[in-house]
Amino acid sequence: MIRTCVGCRQRVDKTTLVRVVAGRDEAGWTAEPDPDGTRPGRGAHLHPAERCLRLALDRRAFARALRLEGPIGTDALAAWVRSEADE
Template sequence: MVAGSDTHGQPAVVPDPGGTAPGRGAHLHPTAECLDLAVRRKAFARALRIAGGGPGLSTTPLAEHLTTRVAQH
């Protein structure tokens, strides 16, 4: 995953399954539990080095990707 923007142009954590997007990336286990824990710990702002702690950082694109991935398996 990398820092990017959602469909409305707001800051978001977006999936990068191929690991080819530019910028600093981070890894996350593909489970809802790990996503919830990372959100509670504000791990995305720290791991992706987002200034100001990433207030308003959306995880919706990543959550949708995880839901789709789980449904496929």
């Protein structure tokens, strides 16, 4: 299946992207990686690269793609992307 990266907007096979879902913590909504693609709910897709993460954050793409209001924490997602980039 073809999906669009919310960062670079490139259309690619979804196996090259990581699915991102909305989660909740004490501070509010967070964007969390779902590498298995099994968590319930609406998802967005992102290349596991810091460049695409930065582009998505600059465009506020996660709030739009996940249909959320207000600020969205991305610390867990950023840490996951950095760990994937190191491998």
